[in-house]
Amino acid sequence: MIGYAASLFLFLSLSSPGKASGILSPSPSPDGKEIAFSYYGDIWIVKADGGMARRLTDSDAFESTPVWSPDGCYIAFLSDRDGSDDIYVIPSTGDEPPRRLTYHSSWDVPYFFNDRGDTLYFGSRRLEYRGALYKISISGGTPVKAVDFSLFNVRPIPGTDTVLFVRGATPSWRRKYRGSANWDIWKMSLKNQIPVRLTRFNGRDGWPMYSALDGRIYFVSNNTPDSTAQLFSMKPDGSDRKRITDFDDDVRFARISRNGELIAFQVFTDLYTYSVRSGEIKRIDVQVQEDYKNSEYYRQKLTRNATEFALSPDESELAFVLFGDIYVMEIKEDGPGTIKRITHTPEPEKYVSWHPKEEKLIFASLKSGNWDIYTVEPASEKKFFRDYSFRWKRIISSSATEKKPSYSPDGKKIAFIRDNGTLYVADSNGKKEKKLYDKNDVLWVSWSPDSRYIAFSRTELAWREDVYIVPAEGGRAYNITQHPNDDYKPMWSSDGRRLSFASRTAEGDLWIKYVFLREEDEARDRDYWKEMEDSLDSIRPIEIDFDGIKERIHEVAKLRGGYNYYTQSPDGRIYAIQAETPSGTDIWTVDWLGEKLRRRTQGGVNPKLIAISRDKKHIYYLDGKGRLKRISLDGKGNTPLSFEIEVEIPDTALKRALFEEAWWILKDGFYDPNFHGVDWSFLAEKYRDLAISRRTDRDFHYAVRMMLGELNASHLG
Structure with a gap:
């Protein structure tokens, strides 16, 4: 039977060598003659002066943070091969497969072995939010808490019970940080556990290491004129700081050999060493056998994780986005019909919507390298789901970002957002652009039914939005809410008489509101609307009395929710709202007069998008797991709009x-x-x-x- 190391060698001998770039978490052996490191998700070992590395682990997981035992016989490392970040131990020769040491759903990260090499100290958040120091026998067993306060980068002073460690709260990848979450270096006896602070620099001091060779502590600090992190040393009491390196980029993940002679660290993609004895700084070239264990293709079968959808104007089709591509689903009485993939790019497509009169979709895509606006239509058939090829056309493009396009109801104009939320309109072919509002942070946009106005909401102060109306040809934008609540997502009723929007507070209150656009309609009472609404004509062109418009705002319903999604039926008479329930969020409906409040889903479906059919008989929604569904408002059925797409x-x-x-x-x-x-x-x-x-x-x-x-x-x- 071929042993673990022999079979691994045989497998790797069939691959080709290549230079390793982007090595992570280098760790010198106790004698400083070898360096273990993480590369391509596995643990490798290379001679301290470089050359061909040998692979120690080989799995589909991510494995990093190797730590040597004092005798160099074992390496502990972090791996997620069984789901969570647990610690494994493997002989440094690779003669045996890795053995799992810790079992917990929280992350565990190895720090150091004790002097005897029979106990491993590691960090974990299994019981504490910020984490604590634990220890475990390398033969297994139940971990024991060693220190019950937050600390990391824990390193031993060999031959003593003293450890060096770091306290602070910023992630390691954040550069040039100064602030209240600074890293500082401490030392402490594990017996008496009285911490002594060694550094008080208003920045980052981390990765402490003790060298018995010269009795100094080595560490990484961004206490430099340009705030790049460099290698330093200091006396054990924190005095006499000396800078050692002068790189253009940060020194990261430094670790010292147990004999105190060699420090290994990374600078951007390169591996370096520092000799404590000679003071030599050396870049280490590492070669690895490239085996391409991962597929050159990403493949997955998807039955969920759609991110958005849009119903066609005649409601016979539904466009949706899945894994960044656009699909169109035929809608039948009993559920989904034919599904066609419309776009096929590695780059994402987003913000899909339909042309009001033609079989055409408009959307934003990153296909060209930045977000531009495109249209697509069937090449030969009248419906997307009947065709096999589709014609793309880029209609709005610049060096900036263009997104969230929507056609005017007459199909002659396009509204879209550029850069940081600036509202523009253009002709339907993308020509004759016009900026409608000078300020940015526009989030929601809605065309009036006669295509003459655009309502939008934009951030005014912190997270708070207000609702505006602006003529589509340009002109003054009217703030119609001016309220301390967060007022967002305006929607017009099809008769042109009302504009609806959501309004929420930071305390979790969510209202649906509307405003009468004309004083004449405001003067009519509730009984009038109940009796006459079906017989009233739509207002064309739409008339808006801006004077006193804020006084014509009405509350429809109040629910619990944050910045939740809501929508209305095309005629504006029924609202569907994502509202909080004990089990999550579900869909509730209410009519525009605030009556017939009903819960329409159960169990916390956590809807992300909702649409109501024109006949007000169905609700379409995208649940929290990215599954498309349709429910009947008469309570007769819930139809999954299922898909299975590779x-x-x-x-x-x-x-x-x-x-x-x-x-x-x-x-x-x-x-x-x-x-x-x-x-x-x-x-x-x-x-x-x-x-x-x-x-x-x-x-x-x-x-x-x-x-x-x-x-x-x-x-x-």
């Missing part, structure tokens, strides 16, 4: 598209137009190839986080 995308193309989408989200959405002083376009060039070349999702995510970290902003990544 997607196949080249892995490199998919990663490129994901990277570009992430970059554009910050390009358009970051609050500071100067990006905290960094060149955001340059950072795309810096990190794109690194991210695309990663084999595992977590490697890819880390590369993107490094890019986000360059912004030095909170709540990113």
